[in-house]
Amino acid sequence: MPTWLIIVFAILGTALVLKLLHALSIVAVHPVTQGAMYTSTGRVKIRTALDAVPMSAGELLVDIGCGDGRVLRAARRRYGVACRGFEINPIAFLKAALLTAGRRGIELRFRNFWNADLAAADVVSCYLFPDVMRRLGEKLAGELRNGARVISFNFPIPGWKPQRTLRADSKLHNDPIYIYRIPESLPGQNSNP
Numbered sequence: 781m782p783t784w785l786i787i788v789f790a791i792l793g794t795a796l797v798l799k800l801l802h803a804l805s806i807v808a809v810h811p812v813t814q815g816a817m818y819t820s821t822g823r824v825k826i827r828t829a830l831d832a833v834p835m836s837a838g839e840l841l842v843d844i845g846c847g848d849g850r851v852l853r854a855a856r857r858r859y860g861v862a863c864r865g866f867e868i869n870p871i872a873f874l875k876a877a878l879l880t881a882g883r884r885g886i887e888l889r890f891r892n893f894w895n896a897d898l899a900a901a902d903v904v905s906c907y908l909f910p911d912v913m914r915r916l917g918e919k920l921a922g923e924l925r926n927g928a929r930v931i932s933f934n935f936p937i938p939g940w941k942p943q944r945t946l947r948a949d950s951k952l953h954n955d956p957i958y959i960y961r962i963p964e965s966l967p968g969q970n971s972n973p
């Protein structure tokens with residue numbers, strides 16, 4: 781067999797194995813993620829969200845379900861804030877660990893965020909799934925302090941009132957981005973007292 785053909789087969793084989801691992805990892809953690817599978821937010825959406833949520837150095841951004849860690853790296857680059865990511869999918873976690881290796885100010889936890897206390901977060905970012913958003917709203921309402929902001933890509937938190945709903949200036953990545961603030965966005969808060 782010619783060498784070039786062996787190289788083509790090796791590349792295709794590796795790509796196939798990686799795809800399979802990716803799919804398997806999503807299936808394996810499904811009982812925890814409940815549909816919030818590993819996929820990444822478009823960079824233009826991350827830029828749009830960060831533009832709308834200014835942060836000061838010294839604040840903490842937490843991405844619950846950080847995937848490959850791109851939101852963390854973008855926020856760190858943009859505002860110099862401390863960043864923490866929770867991720868339960870081993871492939872996503874490995875990718876995030878490789879891509880953030882050697883960067884200061886970004887901490888990754890291979891952990892189910894439902895079991896973590898998010899009280900220290902100044903900004904929580906998420907891109908999850910409709911099935912978990914109501915429960916997430918209850919968790920965030922119980923743990924976040926006044927002044928904390930929440931960025932939710934694609935899916936709203938039921939009953940919460942967004943401060944802003946944005947769309948990136950992109951035909952491909954124009955799903956909504958919801959920005960909330962505690963306590964104004966919480967259910968039952970009257971914004972016109």
Ligand SMILES: C[S@@+](CC[C@H](N)C(=O)[O-])C[C@H]1O[C@@H](n2cnc3c(N)ncnc32)[C@H](O)[C@@H]1O
Nearest residue numbers: 813818819820821845846847867868869892893
């Ligand atoms: C749609 S991806 C978003 C990734 C990243 N935040 C982004 O915007 O590019 C959702 C991620 O959340 C993770 N995830 C879902 N539920 C989780 C949980 N309970 N604990 C930790 N990670 C979770 C999934 O494994 C997946 O990687």
